[in-house]
Amino acid sequence: MKQNLLVELFVEELPPKALNKLGEAFSSTLLEVLKSQGLTSETSQVTAYASPRRLAAHISDVVAKAADKSLSHKLMPATVGLDANGKATPALLKKLTALGADESAVSQLKREHDGKADILFLEGTAAGATLSEGLQKALDEALAKLPIPKVMTYQLQDGWTSVNFVRPAHGLVALHGNELIPVSALGLQSGNTTQGHRFEAKVSPVTLRHADHYAEQLQTEGAVIASFAERRAEIVRQLTAAAAKAGPQLTPIQDEALLDEVTALVERPNVLLGQFEDEFLQVPQECLILTMKANQKYFPLLSADGQLSNKFLIVSNISPDDASAVIGGNERVVRPRLADAKFFFDQDRKKTLESRLASLDKVVYHNKLGSQGQRTTRVASIASAIGQQLGGDALASKAAQAARLAKADLVTDMVGEFPELQGIMGRYYAQHEGLDNDVAYAIEDHYKPRFAGDELPRNQVGVVVALADKLETLCGMFGIGQIPSGDKDPFALRRHALGVVRLLIENSLPLTLDTLLNTTFGCFAADVENASTALRSFIYDRLSGSLREQGYSAQEVDAVLALEPQQLADIAKRLEAVKAFAALPEAESLAAANKRVGNILKKAEGDVQASINQALLVEPAEQALAQALASVTPQADAAFAAGDYRSSLQALAALRTPVDAFFDGVMVNAEDPALKANRLGLLASLHQAMNRVADLSRLAG
Numbered sequence: 191m192k193q194n195l196l197v198e199l200f201v202e203e204l205p206p207k208a209l210n211k212l213g214e215a216f217s218s219t220l221l222e223v224l225k226s227q228g229l230t231s232e233t234s235q236v237t238a239y240a241s242p243r244r245l246a247a248h249i250s251d252v253v254a255k256a257a258d259k260s261l262s263h264k265l266m267p268a269t270v271g272l273d274a275n276g277k278a279t280p281a282l283l284k285k286l287t288a289l290g291a292d293e294s295a296v297s298q299l300k301r302e303h304d305g306k307a308d309i310l311f312l313e314g315t316a317a318g319a320t321l322s323e324g325l326q327k328a329l330d331e332a333l334a335k336l337p338i339p340k341v342m343t344y345q346l347q348d349g350w351t352s353v354n355f356v357r358p359a360h361g362l363v364a365l366h367g368n369e370l371i372p373v374s375a376l377g378l379q380s381g382n383t384t385q386g387h388r389f390e391a392k393v394s395p396v397t398l399r400h401a402d403h404y405a406e407q408l409q410t411e412g413a414v415i416a417s418f419a420e421r422r423a424e425i426v427r428q429l430t431a432a433a434a435k436a437g438p439q440l441t442p443i444q445d446e447a448l449l450d451e452v453t454a455l456v457e458r459p460n461v462l463l464g465q466f467e468d469e470f471l472q473v474p475q476e477c478l479i480l481t482m483k484a485n486q487k488y489f490p491l492l493s494a495d496g497q498l499s500n501k502f503l504i505v506s507n508i509s510p511d512d513a514s515a516v517i518g519g520n521e522r523v524v525r526p527r528l529a530d531a532k533f534f535f536d537q538d539r540k541k542t543l544e545s546r547l548a549s550l551d552k553v554v555y556h557n558k559l560g561s562q563g564q565r566t567t568r569v570a571s572i573a574s575a576i577g578q579q580l581g582g583d584a585l586a587s588k589a590a591q592a593a594r595l596a597k598a599d600l601v602t603d604m605v606g607e608f609p610e611l612q613g614i615m616g617r618y619y620a621q622h623e624g625l626d627n628d629v630a631y632a633i634e635d636h637y638k639p640r641f642a643g644d645e646l647p648r649n650q651v652g653v654v655v656a657l658a659d660k661l662e663t664l665c666g667m668f669g670i671g672q673i674p675s676g677d678k679d680p681f682a683l684r685r686h687a688l689g690v691v692r693l694l695i696e697n698s699l700p701l702t703l704d705t706l707l708n709t710t711f712g713c714f715a716a717d718v719e720n721a722s723t724a725l726r727s728f729i730y731d732r733l734s735g736s737l738r739e740q741g742y743s744a745q746e747v748d749a750v751l752a753l754e755p756q757q758l759a760d761i762a763k764r765l766e767a768v769k770a771f772a773a774l775p776e777a778e779s780l781a782a783a784n785k786r787v788g789n790i791l792k793k794a795e796g797d798v799q800a801s802i803n804q805a806l807l808v809e810p811a812e813q814a815l816a817q818a819l820a821s822v823t824p825q826a827d828a829a830f831a832a833g834d835y836r837s838s839l840q841a842l843a844a845l846r847t848p849v850d851a852f853f854d855g856v857m858v859n860a861e862d863p864a865l866k867a868n869r870l871g872l873l874a875s876l877h878q879a880m881n882r883v884a885d886l887s888r889l890a891g
């Protein structure tokens with residue numbers, strides 16, 4: 191008989207940032223293992239529950255006993271298992287014993303011919319697992335596979351037995367319909383009772399009547415919303431309603447991670463409104479928002495234009511008739527936090543960023559690369575060189591100034607307390623000093639892009655400093671051999687490489703990669719190796735992955751990146767040109783011919799020069815190819831020089847017929863050395879003409 195199954199593990203408060211993942215893993219593994227034992231049906235579904243003090247799963251259509259299974263064990267050839275008299279050999283008896291059978295089973299063995307010989311089979315029936323057996327196995331596996339961030343060791347009530355788990359467990363429920371299923375875990379025996387809210391449960395303990403009544407009983411009797419998703423939705427609803435009451439056009443800050451964490455901290459949410467004194471709004475709102483979110487788990491309220499108000503929302507775990515004490519307590523707690531932020535801000539502004547640079551010399555960046563002060567000097571030099579190339583003296587001067595001051599806020603009190611504000615506080619302090627806004631915003635933006643999809647710096651000075659900062663990190667780490675391997679990337683070099691790629695491509699910067707790398711390596715001491723070759727390959731690898739994620743085919747990406755184009759800003763145009771070329775009817779034949787030409791040139795002895803002696807063109811087919819090249823190459827080269835890569839590649843379509851005719855009618859490896867050399871030179875000229883935009887041989891099947 192099918193009934194629904196409920197399993198709950200009641201524990202002490204679980205780590206909030208891991209709660210949702212723990213709940214999903216617990217329930218999905220239970221279903222998976224029960225299904226593998228035949229204890230569920232095709233219609234079975236699992237509902238996960240996760241609250242601060244429980245992990246639970248409700249699984250539909252679970253049977254009390256799995257169906258018996260017919261088994262057929264292949265034993266051995268009959269000639270091996272039976273002697274001349276048809277009696278079992280020692281080998282057969284040993285095999286039967288291992289399977290739990292004896293000599294009496296010999297007469298029941300089945301023979302089947304496999305095309306070569308008769309094979310002996312032992313057939314039987316395996317009893318299906320009972321729910322008690324199957325659930326015990328599923329529970330053990332679910333607990334073993336939980337993605338626990340950090341394991342605790344605690345003792346059971348006997349004072350001797352130690353258990354390892356994420357938090358001490360105090361209760362286990364296993365109900366099939368209304369029937370108790372006897373299982374055990376973490377020193378606990380299953381029952382039908384659980385605990386509700388610590389302070390507001392109407393009944394303690396809550397006696398569960400049926401597996402299907404779990405969520406309803408917990409909510410009505412235990413004052414707990416067991417479902418993570420439902421609890422989260424209820425918090426969102428209450429936040430929206432409370433914000434609307436707090437003032438016109440006020441909205442709670444959008445932060446999915448904070449919402450998940452708060453959902454994991456409360457069992458029955460109650461959103462309350464608090465506020466603080468207006469004087470704290472003189473502090474940069476990023477500081478106030480961060481301290482309210484990170485330290486207190488509050489939701490600051492913002493106006494329609496994104497400005498912080500002096501009001502915030504508290505997600506409480508209790509619902510007293512008079513909430514004034516709860517609100518007042520939270521306001522008293524947040525006030526010193528905000529006062530600290532105001533104090534740090536006021537104190538920091540008493541010193542200029544310039545005056546802090548000496549302190550950076552005392553901050554170690556890397557034992558092989560020196561201090562943050564030395565690093566700042568390198569970044570400023572790189573930024574100046576890039577700025578000079580992009581915008582002359584004016585941009586070079588601003589970029590160097592911003593780069594020199596970019597890390598100064600690391601030694602301020604505010605960033606010391608809130609490291610997440612690095613860059614942001616540097617911008618505020620720069621503006622307070624009256625520095626150029628281009629410089630101030632570059633100080634904040636030079637960390638961007640910080641992650642996939644992050645915005646880029648908002649002005650050209652910021653782009654230059656961000657590029658210089660990332661290049662310095664990449665070159666420095668590669669120069670001392672700190673190259674990422676496998677999953678290990680402690681200095682986030684993959685992220686920095688993608689940042690360089692995005693800065694160059696999305697800003698269409700006319701900078702060559704090798705020049706950037708050599709300029710950057712030139713700013714390091716002699717004991718830092720110039721690893722530009724390895725770093726260039728690393729950057730192209732990151733670029734290749736990024737382009738494929740954007741939807742370009744592997745062939746298109748390989749064709750373009752095989753040439754390692756120096757200006758990354760051109761790559762998108764090259765890819766579009768290759769895509770258009772690949773759609774031409776001539777493309778397949780030309781790609782195959784290009785691959786063939788490349789192979790011939792690789793096998794040729796010595797260097798082959800791309801030159802043609804017209805007097806040595808004796809075959810009509812090679813004459814026709816030379817004439818076609820002379821006609822097509824200037825068109826393709828002119829289009830390439832103008833940046834019209836599509837037209838450059840499409841001009842090559844006219845080469846298909848003469849190329850095919852050449853390979854059909856001309857022997858490249860002629861006996862006459864002069865003819866052979868000239869034909870190789872003709873092919874080298876063809877290869878050169880065809881592979882300016884991309885390596886077309888990569889498009890060959």
